[in-house]
Amino acid sequence: xxxxxxxxxxRHHPGGVSLITASGPGGPVALTATSVASxxxxxxxxxxxxxxxxxxxxALTAAxxxxxxxxxxxxxxxxxxxxxxxxxxxxxxxxxxxLPTGEPVFHGTRxxxxxxxxxxxxxxxxxxxxxxxxSDVSREAGDGLIYVDRTWHRxxxxxxxx
Amino acid sequence: xxxxxxxxxxRHHPGGVSLITASGPGGPVALTATSVASxxxxxxxxxxxxxxxxxxxxALTAAxxxxxxxxxxxxxxxxxxxxxxxxxxxxxxxxxxxLPTGEPVFHGTRxxxxxxxxxxxxxxxxxxxxxxxxSDVSREAGDGLIYVDRTWHRxxxxxxxx
Numbered sequence: 001x002x003x004x005x006x007x008x009x010x011r012h013h014p015g016g017v018s019l020i021t022a023s024g025p026g027g028p029v030a031l032t033a034t035s036v037a038s039x040x041x042x043x044x045x046x047x048x049x050x051x052x053x054x055x056x057x058x059a060l061t062a063a064x065x066x067x068x069x070x071x072x073x074x075x076x077x078x079x080x081x082x083x084x085x086x087x088x089x090x091x092x093x094x095x096x097x098x099l100p101t102g103e104p105v106f107h108g109t110r111x112x113x114x115x116x117x118x119x120x121x122x123x124x125x126x127x128x129x130x131x132x133x134x135s136d137v138s139r140e141a142g143d144g145l146i147y148v149d150r151t152w153h154r155x156x157x158x159x160x161x162x
Numbered sequence: 163x164x165x166x167x168x169x170x171x172x173r174h175h176p177g178g179v180s181l182i183t184a185s186g187p188g189g190p191v192a193l194t195a196t197s198v199a200s201x202x203x204x205x206x207x208x209x210x211x212x213x214x215x216x217x218x219x220x221a222l223t224a225a226x227x228x229x230x231x232x233x234x235x236x237x238x239x240x241x242x243x244x245x246x247x248x249x250x251x252x253x254x255x256x257x258x259x260x261l262p263t264g265e266p267v268f269h270g271t272r273x274x275x276x277x278x279x280x281x282x283x284x285x286x287x288x289x290x291x292x293x294x295x296x297s298d299v300s301r302e303a304g305d306g307l308i309y310v311d312r313t314w315h316r317x318x319x320x321x322x323x324x
Contacts, residue, residue, distance in 0.1 A: 001294045006206035009274055009294075012303035013232045014178040014317060015199065016310075037177070037197040039211045040285025044168035047211065047289060049201045070175045076323065112171055120282060122291050123202025127209060129284050132163045141174035146317055148178075148306050153321040155176060161238065161314040
């Protein structure tokens with residue numbers, strides 16, 4: 001199966017959207033991902049993958065802790081921020097703050113801070129398994145944000161089946 | 163962070179829906195999952211997780227090959243089938259067929275057949291990385307199917323942002 005066939009198959013597979021951040025040796029890093037999934041509740045483990053072609057790969061896969069922002073449709077600008085190359089994703093200092101433990105957190109989001117438990121190489125990506133340590137999900141979840149076929153979608157009452 | 167807090171955080175995180183099947187020693191098995199993600203295009207690798215509490219865990223994590231059906235909103239009955247406990251998910255012989263290589267494939271779906279490349283224990287789940295060998299995605303992708311907060315959603319033109 002060729003890379004193009006594989007990409008075409010998954011292009012139409014929708015995913016929820018997260019923004020993963022960490023404090024790296026060269027400063028904070030941020031990356032938008034659709035690969036975040038919860039894996040285990042006890043211990044509370046999540047997984048995500050980072051392509052080696054991402055500018056954040058080195059910092060995100062070396063980090064001891066990360067923050068996973070579970071984005072909703074009100075956070076679409078953050079989703080774009082973490083998916084746009086060649087910009088300083090932290091230029092606007094009004095949008096984020098560093099936690100006492102150092103990781104950057106973007107305001108107006110629901111997020112979890114997690115300790116990286118293990119990493120696995122998988123082709124041209126690295127899989128990261130992380131254990132959630134704390135969260136701020138006090139903000140009520142808004143309508144969901146979905147990425148599929150290079151477009152953004154909002155889910156809510158209008159998209160609900162039965 | 164408690165298991166309940168962790169589950170509450172992820173309950174509102176939407177996911178695309180897949181049905182994973184394999185041929186097990188006790189017959190075919192099927193499981194609905196929102197954890198499927200593409201990881202690498204060259205080689206073409208995908209990942210999914212299976213809870214140890216799933217009745218399909220032993221067969222799916224021992225299988226050498228699996229079929230990942232990327233479900234759309236026309237496949238919601240299949241999504242329910244693989245998420246319902248205590249039923250024979252293969253009782254209706256008109257709905258599926260075994261590939262020449264043995265794995266069960268449900269009709270009217272887009273699917274990939276993949277060879278399991280590695281498995282990792284992660285808390286109360288097993289992560290499976292598999293390399294796609296072949297696919298049948300000739301059927302045009304319909305509107306997307308999403309699972310979030312215990313409800314199903316359909317995405318399409320009506321949910322599209324800009």
